[in-house]
């Protein structure tokens with residue numbers, strides 16, 4: 001019997017805050033998470049980057065996806081800034097990056113994950129086991145909900 005096909009994704013790499021790859025990731029995040037709403041990053045929005053872990057993957061030297069991890073306490077770990085290049089969406093890369101985040105969160109002692117989901121992405125996170133917690137709110141001008149998952 002043929003083994004089930006496993007989608008091939010570019011390797012996910014961790015880069016240091018402040019490095020040249022970090023600057024490339026910020027540009028990627030700004031392009032796909034801020035500019036579609038006519039916004040750019042404020043210094044306050046970038047402040048949590050200093051104590052976040054930065055993951056990305058690229059193909060042909062172009063970034064195709066990223067996700068950040070921020071430890072909020074010994075056991076609570078926040079997923080931040082998940083984004084996939086439009087040409088790569090719908091091919092499983094967002095789920096792959098989320099699972100990578102969860103693997104790294106567990107390795108750091110995390111037992112619970114938390115994130116701030118744009119409402120249009122809630123079903124994406126629900127498929128990965130996250131649940132909405134509490135009332136919705138506006139962030140960067142668009143509706144969001146907090147979502148959580150026991151790791």
Ligand SMILES: CC(C)(COP(=O)(O)OP(=O)(O)OC[C@H]1O[C@@H](n2cnc3c(N)ncnc32)[C@H](O)[C@@H]1OP(=O)(O)O)[C@@H](O)C(=O)NCCC(=O)NCCS
Pocket residue numbers: 032033081082083084085088089090091092093094095096116117118120121122123124127
């Ligand atoms: C949201 C995002 C990260 C999803 O990444 P992706 O690579 O397209 O998602 P995947 O291909 O891994 O999808 C996994 C599953 O979720 C589903 N899904 C993906 N995006 C979805 C959405 N917006 N709404 C509902 N379901 C969605 C897929 O159909 C797939 O379902 P399946 O497992 O039944 O086939 C990507 O669309 C993106 O970067 N969007 C712009 C930035 C953004 O909104 N980031 C999240 C901020 S909270």
